[in-house]
Every structure is written in C-alpha cells, then in structure tokens.
Amino acid sequence: MTTTSVKSPATRKRLVSGLIFLVISLYFLIPLGATFYWSLRGEKDVLGFEAYRKLFADTNFLPAFSESIINAVATIFLSLLIVVPTAYWVTLRLPKLRPIVEFITLLPFVIPAIVLVFGIIRLYSRPPLLLTATYDSSRVLLICVYVALSFPYMFRSVDNGLRAIDVRTLTEAAQSLGANWGTILFKVIFPNLRVALLSGALLTFAIVIGELTIALYMAQHTLGPYMANLTRSKVYEPSAMAIVAFAITWAAMGIIDFVARGSSKRMVDTE
Amino acid sequence: MPYLSISHVTKQFGDTVVVDDFNLDVEKGEFVSFLGPSGCGKTTTLRMVAGFEIPTSGKILLDGVDITDKAPNQRNVGMIFQSYALFPNMTVAQNIGFGLRVRKEPEAMIKQRVDEMISLINLEKHAHKYPYQLSGGQQQRVSLARALAIHPQVLLLDEPLSALDAKIRISLRSEIRAIQRKLGITAIFVTHDQEEALSISDRIVVMNMGEMEQVGTPFEIYNFPTTVFAANFVGTLNNANGEVVDPAKGLLTVDGVQFESATDLKSRSKGDKVKVAIRPERFSFAAEHKKANVVDATIESITFLGSVVRIQIKIGNTKFNMDTFNNPFLELPKIGSKEQVTCSKEAVLVLAE
Numbered sequence: 001m002t003t004t005s006v007k008s009p010a011t012r013k014r015l016v017s018g019l020i021f022l023v024i025s026l027y028f029l030i031p032l033g034a035t036f037y038w039s040l041r042g043e044k045d046v047l048g049f050e051a052y053r054k055l056f057a058d059t060n061f062l063p064a065f066s067e068s069i070i071n072a073v074a075t076i077f078l079s080l081l082i083v084v085p086t087a088y089w090v091t092l093r094l095p096k097l098r099p100i101v102e103f104i105t106l107l108p109f110v111i112p113a114i115v116l117v118f119g120i121i122r123l124y125s126r127p128p129l130l131l132t133a134t135y136d137s138s139r140v141l142l143i144c145v146y147v148a149l150s151f152p153y154m155f156r157s158v159d160n161g162l163r164a165i166d167v168r169t170l171t172e173a174a175q176s177l178g179a180n181w182g183t184i185l186f187k188v189i190f191p192n193l194r195v196a197l198l199s200g201a202l203l204t205f206a207i208v209i210g211e212l213t214i215a216l217y218m219a220q221h222t223l224g225p226y227m228a229n230l231t232r233s234k235v236y237e238p239s240a241m242a243i244v245a246f247a248i249t250w251a252a253m254g255i256i257d258f259v260a261r262g263s264s265k266r267m268v269d270t271e
Numbered sequence: 272m273p274y275l276s277i278s279h280v281t282k283q284f285g286d287t288v289v290v291d292d293f294n295l296d297v298e299k300g301e302f303v304s305f306l307g308p309s310g311c312g313k314t315t316t317l318r319m320v321a322g323f324e325i326p327t328s329g330k331i332l333l334d335g336v337d338i339t340d341k342a343p344n345q346r347n348v349g350m351i352f353q354s355y356a357l358f359p360n361m362t363v364a365q366n367i368g369f370g371l372r373v374r375k376e377p378e379a380m381i382k383q384r385v386d387e388m389i390s391l392i393n394l395e396k397h398a399h400k401y402p403y404q405l406s407g408g409q410q411q412r413v414s415l416a417r418a419l420a421i422h423p424q425v426l427l428l429d430e431p432l433s434a435l436d437a438k439i440r441i442s443l444r445s446e447i448r449a450i451q452r453k454l455g456i457t458a459i460f461v462t463h464d465q466e467e468a469l470s471i472s473d474r475i476v477v478m479n480m481g482e483m484e485q486v487g488t489p490f491e492i493y494n495f496p497t498t499v500f501a502a503n504f505v506g507t508l509n510n511a512n513g514e515v516v517d518p519a520k521g522l523l524t525v526d527g528v529q530f531e532s533a534t535d536l537k538s539r540s541k542g543d544k545v546k547v548a549i550r551p552e553r554f555s556f557a558a559e560h561k562k563a564n565v566v567d568a569t570i571e572s573i574t575f576l577g578s579v580v581r582i583q584i585k586i587g588n589t590k591f592n593m594d595t596f597n598n599p600f601l602e603l604p605k606i607g608s609k610e611q612v613t614c615s616k617e618a619v620l621v622l623a624e
Contacts, residue, residue, distance in 0.1 A: 165359070166354055166356065169352050169354055169356040170356055170358065172321075172323055172343070172350065172352070172356070173350065173352060173356035173357075173358075173414075173417075174358075174369070174373075175322075175323075175342075175343040175344045176321060176322075176343055176344070176346075176348060176349065176350035176418070176427075177344075177349075177369055177370030177373055177417065177418075177421060178344045178370055178373045178374055178421065179344055179369075179370075179373045180344055183373055187358075187369075188358055188360075191360035192358070192359055192360050194360075
C-alpha cells in the first residue's frame with residue numbers, strides 16, 4: 001500500500017508527460033502525414049510519387065527553386081557581414097547599446113510583411129532611389145529586404161554564440177599577439193562561432209526559401225509565388241512541394257545538430 | 272635608463288580614479304609583482320602596459336619608446352590571462368604559432384620556434400591536441416609558450432594561477448619563474464596571493480585603492496612594511512596602539528608596557544599616538560641574556576597548527592599572537608601561566624596609516 005502511494009505520483013507524472021508528448025506529436029504529425037498521404041495520390045487509385053515527378057518535371061520549378069536558393073545565399077552572406085561585426089562590437093565595446101540593437105533587430109517581427117513591402121515599393125519606385133525599374137534591381141532590393149527580415153534570427157544566433165565564448169579575452173589575447181581586427185574576426189571569432197553562424201544562416205535560408213508576400217508584390221519569380229500559383233492550379237503537387245520544403249528544413253536542422261555535436265565536444269573545458 | 276618606465280600614470284573611469292599617480296621603473300630581466308586586493312588597480316595598471324586601457328594621464332616607456340597610446344597589437348608585449356584564453360579552434364601548436372603567423376614569419380622559422388616552445392613547456396606529446404583535451408595547468412603552459420613565442424619585450428601575467436588547484440599552482444609558479452630566469456625576460460605578474468608574490472618576485476608593488484603602498488623586495492615587504500595596509504596584507508600581523516615616549520631612543524609604550532623600536536621616530540614627538548605592529552614569529556620566550564624588549568606576558572591559549580604552534584599572549588591588556596616552530600621535545604607553557612617574552616627592536620614596527 002505504502003509502495004503504491006510512493007510510486008503513483010511518479011507514475012502519474014510519467015503518464016501525464018507521455019500524454020502531453022503524444023498530443024503535441026499528433027498535432028504536428030497528423031497534418032504532415034495527411035499532406036504526405038495527399039501528395040502520394042497523384043495517380044488515380046494508386047499511391048506513388050507521381051506528384052513529385054510532375055513537380056520536378058515542371059519547367060518553372062527549378063528556375064524558381066534556384067532563384068530562391070541564390071537569393072537565400074546572398075541574403076545569408078550580406079546578413080553575416082552586417083550582423084557578426086555589429087554583434088561582436090556590441091559585445092566587446094558597446095554593451096550598453098545591446099537593448100537598442102536588439103529592438104532594431106526585432107522590428108521585422110513587429111512590422112507585417114505587407115506593410116513592409118508597400119513601404120519599400122513607395123520608397124524605391126521613384127528617383128533618386130529608383131530600384132524597382134528592372135527585374136534585377138528589384139531582386140537586389142528584395143535581397144536587402146530579406147537581410148532585414150533575417151536580423152532577428154541571425155542576431156540572436158550570433159549573440160548567443162558570442163555569449164558562449166569569452167569574446168573579450170580571446171580578442172585581447174589575439175591583439176597582444178599582434179593580430180589586427182580582420183585577423184581577429186576571421187581567424188579567431190568566426191571559427192568559434194561556427195555553430196551559431198550556421199544556425200542563423202539556416203534559419204535565414206528557411207525564411208527566404210518560403211517567403212511569399214514580399215516576393216509576390218515585387219514581382220519576383222521565386223519559390224514562394226511559384227508555390228502560391230501551384231496551389232491555385234494543381235491538386236497534388238502543392239502537397240508534394242510542401243513535403244519537399246519540409247524535407248529541406250529538416251535536412252538543415254540535421255546539419256545544425258551534426259555540426260553542433262562536433263563543436264560542443266570541442267568547447268568543453270575551454271571556458 | 273629603466274627598461275620599462277611607468278611614469279605618473281593615472282586612470283579614471285568616469286569620476287572614479289582607479290589608478291592614481293602610479294610610478295614604477297622596471298629593469299630588464301626583472302620580475303615584478305603587483306600585489307593587492309580586488310579593485311586596487313593592479314590589473315588596470317597591467318592592462319595599460321598591455322595597451323588594453325589608455326591612461327588618463329602619464330606615460331609608459333618601453334626600452335625608451337613611448338608606448339602610451341600605441342594599440343595593443345603594435346606593442347611587443349606578451350600577455351597571459353587567468354582564463355588561459357587559448358583559441359578553442361586551434362591545436363596547441365597552432366595556438367603557439369599564431370603570433371608568428373600574424374607577423375608573417377617564414378613557415379620553417381614558425382615550425383622551429385613552435386617546437387622550441389613546446390619543448391620548453393614539456394608538452395611534446397600534446398602538440399596536436401585541442402585546448403579542451405588539456406588540463407588547466409597544461410593550458411596555462413601553452414598560454415605561456417604562446418606569449419613567449421613572439422619574443423615579447425615584456426611578459427604580462429594577469430593572475431595566471433588563480434584558476435588552478437593548489438598543487439598545480441605551486442609547481443607552475445616555479446616553472447614560470449624558472450622559464451623567466453632562463454630567458455631573461457622582463458615580467459610583470461598580477462596577483463592577490465601574497466605567498467605567490469613573495470615566492471616568485473624580484474620586487475613587489477603592494478597596491479591599495481589605486482595607489483602604491485610600498486615597493487620593495489619580498490624580504491623588505493614582509494620584514495619591513497612601511498604602511499599598516501602593506502603590513503596587514505602581507506603575512507599575519509599583531510596590531511596595537513602605542514604612544515611615543517622617547518623619539519630619539521625609539522622608545523614607545525603599548526598599554527603602559529615599554530618597547531624599543533628600530534623604526535626612526537625622530538619625526539615624532541613625545542606623546543604621539545602611533546600604530547605598532549609585530550609579526551607573531553618575531554616573539555620568543557626570553558632567554559636570560561636578553562635585555563631589550565623583555566616583557567611579561569600571560570599565556571591565553573595555544574593552538575597547534577602543524578609545523579607551527581600559535582600561542583596567544585596578553586601583554587598589558589593587549590593580546591598578541593606568538594608563533595613558534597613545533598618541537599615535540601620542548602614543553603609548551605601552561606595556559607594562564609606568566610612568562611617573559613621578547614622581540615628584537617627591529618621587530619617592533621611603527622607604521623604610517
């Protein structure tokens with residue numbers, strides 16, 4: 001009797017935890033499973049990958065996909081170039097500015113994409129800042145907007161990474177050995193922020209790949225508008241597309257996890 | 272001309288004066304320690320020599336060259352940090368070679384120098400390991416080798432042993448001192464540990480609240496402290512209030528008991544109140560032939576501390592500690608008994624506030 005009363009709260013706790021886990025898993029897995037199931041029904045009465053075959057055979061898919069990837073890579077590159085030195089300098093020299101920088105990087109969360117895109121179109125559609133005149137100049141503008149959208153993710157990732165290493169001492173050690181700022185950033189700070197940079201980069205990648213509103217209003221032929229268009233004209237391919245996008249995201253997460261495991265081993269006992 | 276000259280250096284952060292009119296000349300090959308409690312300005316002074324802080328006023332000259340406003344990477348100064356500050360993404364060999372690569376030295380020379388340094392710190396088997404694969408002591412030795420690899424003019428050590436356990440601390444401080452002597456490098460060592468400073472230094476600068484309290488050899492600092500702070504911070508000390516009786520003869524009284532001091536009291540007048548300090552080990556039981564400073568004392572308590580026996584004695588109404596070496600064949604006095612104790616006149620220190 002005593003044993004039962006001692007065990008029962010722990011057992012109950014385990015049951016409740018298990019139940020919560022199950023409900024949450026179902027919440028995520030049912031729509032995913034349903035989408036996957038739907039994507040397999042491309043052929044009548046047969047489950048198969050017809051929708052995927054059609055998707056990859058569509059002449060518009062690969063150009064849209066590659067354009068999005070190029071946009072994403074450019075966004076990541078620009079974002080890293082802006083965010084890493086900023087976060088580094090704030091950590092090292094201007095810690096009092098951190099709340100202001102954090103607020104600025106959070107603005108993309110506060111301003112809805114639709115408001116942002118109309119503001120940008122208004123601002124950059126007339127001289128002297130006429131950037132929407134051609135497809136290519138609009139694309140450059142789109143990448144710049146994506147860079148701004150990536151700030152909350154990129155800044156937080158980099159900031160967390162910087163907090164995990166003793167930035168000030170490592171910088172001073174490198175300085176005392178004769179290193180200039182460039183050497184410190186590229187040889188000391190960047191390599192030790194590998195996981196943080198990768199995490200920020202992959203989050204940015206995921207955002208850019210799936211972004212619809214801004215790309216649509218700026219008349220860009222990227223994956224977002226392509227998916228929206230697909231949804232209007234096809235039945236099974238949008239589901240296949242959703243699964244492909246989901247697989248890409250999970251692959252990205254897997255890469256972060258793999259790199260983080262290798263790196264966390266290395267970081268032990270260096271604090 | 273001194274090799275390193277820190278002249279009238281003051282550092283303010285806002286309205287707070289962290290270092291106030293610091294003056295010190297260090298000779299080539301000298302090992303100087305800055306000793307003091309947290310917040311006394313010792314690390315800030317070191318950081319000004321390293322170039323991480325710029326003095327509010329004053330000058331720092333290294334081998335005759337004014338380096339006061341030079342960036343840290345333009346001074347040829349090696350720095351060792353408490354937290355080792357090894358680059359986690361580099362191996363031991365890469366860490367040691369970093370400064371040489373930054374200087375764009377030829378690869379063959381870098382390899383040779385790295386090998387020399389690795390052998391100097393006896394870590395030949397660990398050259399290709401990452402910092403996380405080394406113990407704290409090994410990491411700090413790598414940090415030392417990295418700082419020395421660039422042939423720095425001055426080696427700066429900012430509490431390098433504080434993060435290590437006691438045994439490693441003692442062996443590593445001897446190792447640091449041996450390497451410093453072998454290479455003849457000028458070194459400044461910051462510590463709050465008096466034993467560390469006493470054991471390793473040619474000279475010690477005792478600091479308190481941004482000011483230099485006393486500069487001297489470990490022997491001078493311990494045996495002849497000039498201020499109450501220096502005396503109290505370094506070693507154990509008996510403090511008492513005294514009154515000058517005869518300045519010319521160095522006579523004073525503590526609770527009506529007369530002592531003779533070797534401290535020059537000529538600037539004092541009869542009746543002046545003074546701070547008197549006597550180290551516990553300077554007391555001994557009076558032998559019959561002793562004449563100076565033989566006073567009556569009551570034994571209050573006896574504490575066995577291993578190699579030392581601490582006896583609390585009462586002279587007049589003032590309690591003093593007296594340390595004697597533990598000798599199992601000598602009988603200790605009984606608690607409450609009256610004994611005659613003595614100390615030399617050099618042991619009776621009259622200190623500035």
